[in-house]
Amino acid sequence: MTATMSLEQLTESLKTSLMDSAGLFLDELPQLLTIAAEDLARVRRRTLVGSIQLRLGEDIYLAPEDLMDFKLSTWGQQQRKTMKPWQPGYPRQLPDVSVIDGSPKYLVLSFIPTGGQIGLMGTEFRFFYFANHHIDEDGSKTTVSESERGLLLLRAQAEAMKWLSMRNVDKTVSAKHAVSGASKGGVPAALYRILLEDWERRASC
Structure with a gap:
């Protein structure tokens, strides 16, 4: 800008x-x-990419500061494309994500991924989200x-x-x-x- x-x-x-x-x-x-x-x-709406690092036994994570709403996750989608449904470890069910409003906001997984799932699909949980705009004293940092x-x-x-x-x-x-x-x-x-x-x-x- x-x-x-x-x-x-x-x-x-x-x-x-x-x-x-x-x-x-x-x-x-x-x-x-x-x-x-x-x-x-x-x-x-402005779509950005975010990620969280999954931890065993945890289902609540800090959301990006500019998050307005969650869009969709890409975690496990690559494995669904490359694996057959009958193969061991095929991700039949992936967690949905909801948002806890507040300051700050939190992302909540619908269930806690198992150690096996994390080992197969990785600890980085990547997702797309709708982001708020920011107006900055530095015009180059204004997102509008x-x-x-x-x-x-x-x-x-x-x-x-x-x-x-x-x-x-x-x-x-x-x-x-x-x-x-x-x-x-x-x-x-x-x-x-x-x-x-x-x-x-x-x-x-």
């Missing part, structure tokens, strides 16, 4: 897009960007692509209007559309619905 995707630059862009209503925020803008990035990852910059800012604008509506702000505010450049006026709750609907439409394309 480029410098335009750093937390500082994105915060400044969001502040500019909110126009007069930007003055109603103190230090909340980075948090709004984080919420927007999480929702972007939910709609446009520059092509999705407008979507990120649009979602953050919507979240800003939601935040204002929850504060029971009675005066009219305005926000400039980060993608099209058009401006919209109205109370925060109405703007939230308009911006969110626009974002959902664009994000689904």
Whole structure:
């Protein structure tokens, strides 16, 4: 990612897009960007590869820090391709994986692999998972692509209007559309619905 995707630059862009209503925020803008990035990852899923080292007698393991949800495991699949079902050790049953939410998250195997299974298929349990986005002070470490910059800012604008509506702000505010450049006026709750609907439409394309 480029410098335009750093937390500082994105915060400044969001502040500019909110126009007069930007003055109603103190230090909340980075948090709004984080919420927007999480929702972007939910709609446009990002798949990464992870692994855990299996240990005898254990079925709970620390999940990757950026894990949003588990996708699928590749452990034992190679043996299923190369072995015949009647051969000794053929992996007829492989563990499913569920996620324990929290901070941190944990991966839970549906059953504990036996020593024989680990000896045959290895201690490295590789898997694919859906990952959350990260916005960093260093733009090169931000995981949102520059092509999705407008979507990120649009979602953050919507979240800003939601935040204002929850504060029971009675005066009219305005926000400039980060993608099209058009401006919209109205109370925060109405703007939230308009911006969110626009974002959902664009994000689904």
